[in-house]
Amino acid sequence: MTAGTATPNRPETRPGHGSEPAGRDSFGHVLWAEWTKFRTVRGWVIGMVVAGLLTVLVGYLSAAGSQTGCGAGPCHFYVPVGPGGEAVTDSFYFVHRPLAGNGSITVRMTSLTGKLPSASGGRVQAGHGAQSSLHPGLEPWSKAGIIIKASTRQGSAYAAVLASGDNGVRMQYDYTGDIAGPPGRPSAASPRWLRLTRSGDTIAGYESADGTHWIRIGTATLAGLPATVQAGLFATSPAHSVTTSKGLAGSSATGGPTLATGVFDHLGLRGAWPAGGWRGDVIGGGGPSNPYPVQGGGYHQSGGAFTVTGSGDIAPDMDWGAGPGRSIQFALVGTFFGLIAVVVVGAMYITAEYRRGLIRTTLAASPRRGRILAAKAIVIAAAAFVAGLVAAIVAIPLATRISRDNGNYIYPVNALTEVRLVAGTAAVLAVAAVLAMAVGAALRRSAIAVTFVIVVIVLPYLIAVTNLLPLSGDQWLLRLAPVAGFSIQQAIPNYPQVSNVCSPAGGCYPLPPWAGFVVLCAWAAAALALAVVLLRRRDA
């Protein structure tokens, strides 16, 4: 460090604008510079690692802290799996005969009635099989009708046309399929005619008011349907559930089993129905999400009329945290804590430049200001994405394994869903980081920016999971706030044909996965656009 070093090197060629390689994409250089900026501040890199570790750690602790025991030892659940690979509920009363090859079944339905647990003193009594505590009534998704099913095995393929408690006539198939038919409930005054026809793998469902004029509700293709199937009448009715209290500790519900009874006549069969007569069977009988024993059921036949009574449900199994079964998304509960770390790094990534006046050096080096924010967004998003990706890849197998060892049942999901959960976790962190960076660029101060982003992201989430608002309020928060992005982590979809309370505490979000993610992206895009406008307009 002496005066002797004060001799700048002079290259042979004179520099200037003429010497610059033309047509070079300078955005690549801005991106390169921003990446170098990020990786040369150790605290930011550590912050991203911490985000990943928090995500894994909280998932691990959550799995390790939850034990389920059944008597002396872990539970052994049998949960039927539907043709789509999802866990299903498949319990009902089935009056059936084999049907060989193509054919059809037609019936007139004159009544759908049912029984619900009695309410006494304002509280619903959980019935324990005591029929006397039931009173007349139907669940919205109590159902009875005709069904063609691959076999009597739970989880086998089926298609049904049915009358429901409050949702009119429907055609349902393979647990997740649901097509609406005409509204209304059958009665002696307005009976319903139902028909199913099998042609190869295709089953068509029809409805008629008079047995003459038929409308087709829909068709279902049941791949690999065996030549001989079981077909006949069924009745089933899901458990009744009433939310009795709601507060910081969560919500509690009481309820009990219900029954549905359908009355049928004018039974018409076409095709080859081998002799042997009708046979009544209880299919299934509980599962992890069906804490109430199925009431059983039965049928009797007098003349041409059948009366079929059943309990249970034929539907996807979606029980938001109420039973011992868990969706794999619980392994990712730590994402929320990782998100907080990501948001802090994201905001600091630009506010640190404002704090030191370094932003002027940045803008002097790259005068096109929009490009700087674009480059920063790409860099911080990539860093957060990698942190989230690694965390999710580690957390899911780790937490699900521990949870299984602790006696929990993990709902199966298909590979595509698992990929969505992993990539979605990474993407949520990436987009949240961009949102935080953009807010930081607009507000220019670390403390204010971090506080703002935490309030916008964390507060709605806390309000929603702690049930501070009525459920409808929670649902709106989860639709509009950035936290809607977490719905991309929902492993088991919401099916409207299942009556269940969709609460965020149970991991259920009101928006479909991609729609929720788009809401988060919209927040980030709006913040980024605002930041670009402000950065361009303001003197640095």
Place this chain on the structure above:
Amino acid sequence: MDTTIEVSGVHKRFGPTVALDGMTFTVQPGRVTGFVGPNGAGKSTTMRVILGLDAPDEGSALVGGRPYQSLRHPMRYIGSLLDASALQPSRSGRGHLLWLAHSQGLSARRVDEVIGQAGLEKAARRRAGGYSLGMRQRLGIAAAMLGDPPVIMLDEPFNGLDPEGIVWMRAFLAALAAQGRAVLVSSHLMSELEDTADHLVVVGRGKVIADISMAELIAAASGGRVLVRTSARPKALTVLEDAGATVTATSHDTLTVAGLSAERIVAVLTENAVPFSEVAAHRASLEQAYMDLTSDVVEYRAEPALPRDNTAEARR
């Protein structure tokens, strides 16, 4: 002319404060141009306008004949240092230079070259937060040199330097100018520029007061005065005044004499047997020249309460 800085008619206002009021000047290659004026005269604002950081309300600033915003890799046209403390404290000096180099499409090899030029080899891998102000200035100079630009612009580069650093900086700037680069250096202290600048742009209240070479300024300020060193100051004063000169006592043994040539002074003193040890043509200090030059603009010297030069700092 297209490798220099051209500022023409720039007006800039921050709320009620007029920062620049028709600032116009050009920086020539091959010499160090001092950009001097009191705090609040608009030096830093002018530099920010040149770098496209502040948008002028009126007028234009061109670098290499083009607006800064249109330069693809601006640091290859103009190297600048506005605030040596604008560093991420947890990033190393080398890391700082590295991202700047990458932003201009330059490699790490160039970074190591400028680290050597600035004499920062030992400190380069340490956290910049631990640098002394002098080291930060050297780091800033290294950053300005990254793109090997034909134009260099430094805001108060002598701030915080120790005497050794000041010597280094002067030699460095002189070498840059000798290589044919245009060098613009701001300062609020004339004395810092005395042995550095070849040319001066003197500003006050947001506009140029004088655009003049250093030699011209000193010659004009000296005004043919003569310095006399004598052990008999009262007697020398009397005889010289009797001979028709205007005499000012400048220290216990020196007088500044105007109105008589050096030869005539020697004759008068010898005639009256006044002892003297030195009679020399007076060379005005730059500070004096500056005061003389700006004495017409009394208004701004009489207003010490003007806003600070670094308006951005004031806004923070």
